[in-house]
Amino acid sequence: MTSLFGISNCNSVKKARSFLSEHGVDYTFIDLKKIQLSPEQVSQWLQIVGVQNLINRKGTSWRNLSEAEKLMADSTGDAVTLILHYPTLIKRPLIEWNNNDITVGFDETFFTEQIIKNS
16 A cells, blocks of 8 residues: 655645545555654665655755754765654655655655556
8 A cells, every 4th residue: 555654734744645646546644743754664765766856855844953963964864863763854755655665855856657567
């Protein structure tokens, strides 16, 4: 089953959820504010999409970090610790598709391609 990670009040997450529902995709929504991510899961995401793609450096969560915390995002090991402590740093939505692809962010064209691949 496809898993969508995000926060419920995020506009990109709302768009992704609507898109998936409108296209009949069976998915599970996981609210990053309500779960504890595992270090293994975050490490896997970092390996697949990279730290530059996983961490949202434009949002409020990033702006509220200290300079020392922001430097942690430059190292994969430290980035895991940072994300575990501040899961809302993750770009949203993060989707684990049925075919084991992982995408970050909402792009209607790419979502359509994923739906076709997963059919």
